[in-house]
Amino acid sequence: MSEGALPKEDAVLRVDDLQKSFGGLAATDHATFAVERGTITGLIGPNGAGKSTLFNLISGFYEPDGGTVEVNGTDVTGMEPYEVADHGLIRTFQTPRKLEGMTVREAMLVGPRKQPGESFLKLFAAPGAVGESESANLAEAERILEEFEIDHLATQPATDISGGQMKLVELARAMLAEPEVLLLDEPVAGVNPTLAKKLKDQIRRLNEQGTTFLLIEHDMEFVMDLADPIVVLDQGHVLTEGTPEGVRSDDRVIDAYLGGGT
Amino acid sequence: MSALDGVTEAVADLSRPETWVLGVSAAFALFLLAALLTGALGPTYFLFLVGLAGMYALLSFGLNAQWGFTGLINFSVAAFFGVGAYGSALMTADSSPIAGGFNPLVGLVVALVVAFVLALLIGIPTLRLRADYLAIASLGLAEVVRLIVLNERWLTNGSAGLRGIPSFFQGWPVLSSFPEAMPGLRLVVIPGSPILLETAFWQSLLNVALVLAFAGGAFLVLRRAHRSPWGRVLRTIRSDEDLARALGKNTYSFKMQSFILGSLIMALAGVFYTHLNLYVGPGDLDPITTFYAWVAVILGGSGSNRGALFGGIVIVTIREGTRFLNDVALPIDPAPLRLLLIGVVIVAVMRYRPQGILPPQRELIWPSAVDGGGTPEPPDSGVREQKGSGGDE
Ligand SMILES: Nc1ncnc2c1ncn2[C@@H]1O[C@H](COP(=O)(O)OP(=O)(O)OP(=O)(O)O)[C@@H](O)[C@H]1O
């Protein structure tokens, strides 16, 4: 569909001809693109372009009207979100999700997948294994919090931290799930420049350690600096895809997204 | 057992509400002791009350495992209670139209199996949907179960109910003849009002032992399950199910487990009731039981096992206290007075302590991981104290 698209040898995520309509509105309109392993891929587009809808389709929250989603070479179309997560894809939400009645570290510990202690039977049959994995996860959670420089928040109520800190915690928690590809929906929306810088550094560092990112972001400076390639979405379909420079100078993008400015 | 655990736990880190609860409980215990010693409260009746308290504690434990842990709205507490009561009565009673005469242990197993199947039947179509579907379906279920019990005479004896139910320990070695074997005792603490301990007393003592075993066991299971990764996923679901799904949790399965677990505990309350009361009838499935369980959980603090225990005791106190008042002093019918009192208590709690009296305090992290890690526990006052109100309506 999009001409800028290069053939992806090693795609961790492949979206093919995906469609989704709400009433008469085609929120996702034959969208096709792929995310190559090891990249930080940006997903941009004006408000209402269908970016979040695309995330919901990919992660199994919405059932597509047509098309397929492939994660790690497996067709995950129509799977439950938890099954998609099992294939290594984790997503965050545009509006931070608050966990009522949990401390930050407690909320973090929801992240690790397939914990032995999540099996009711093992709580009684193998309490030792549960304790070991719990200790390891707690240590890992505290390590990541430290890396993100928010370890002082560990025992704060998760509902009492700032919006920007919430975004950091969400990223940190998603990392505990050890995703191969992590979908971030506007990670720095409403985050002050210092925290945003911190987030950017963290994403870059995690990427160097092997996590692939697909991130939606309206902050152009942030996304142009961090992501390559960038996929541009407009009215539900992929307008173009390319390097930050290529996208920035593309007339169609300027028309659709930058409103003819810049 | 469970009460003791609850007390030691509360003493360990006395926050203000905990001190308050402890104080009130101690005063109440002294009051009961005085009533016992003066003969105002018969010891057998007292044990019956303890049994009832254990029964309500079980019902609130069950509902707490569903609503308090996971946010599942179950309006058919009475139905699961009834399934437990009838399941075991139908297996053991002389007058049972279908089976009867089995050992009460068989009744217990059958009751639990039926409750399990019923929980599955209602859970499968509703737990994938939004929370309100379970609420509506469970309302219907409560009525359906009640009507079946009332109308299917070939199965349940209909409005006549079931008589001739044996005590739970019938047919057990030693215990089955324990009440008769014990000597009648006559204690004189205050001259002129002797306290008689006879067969009925020893029988009640056995019943109390039974309910303490049930409730204590349920409490220990729930406590371990709650402070664990499993309990943490449930709390995540309660707060934001989509987040749990995005993090790879099969929320349908977790909700089902929580629903079944709670339903089994409710059925356990019914089994105990059958062998306490030795008679069950369709009236035992009245929705008031569901109402009491909800009051107990909300009062105690949703999500807190200790709170559920406390709430259960408060319910029995109000229930039997109004009856007592009616007997000795007030010429007021206890039923409306009871509801009035419960109404006042609920309004007061909602107004001054919306999170309940003993809301959950601890982080849901496996104890050995936190205690071993040397990380300090958050202060008592902190974490959930201010925050409990939001999702608890
Ligand atoms: N659940 C839904 N029901 C109906 N319409 C929806 C739903 N979700 C999204 N839409 C519509 O689909 C279109 C795309 O919405 P989406 O949230 O995907 O946009 P977006 O690109 O994420 O925008 P933003 O940058 O503002 O977050 C919008 O017109 C929106 O109104």
Ligand SMILES: [Mg+2]
């Ligand atoms: Mg969006």
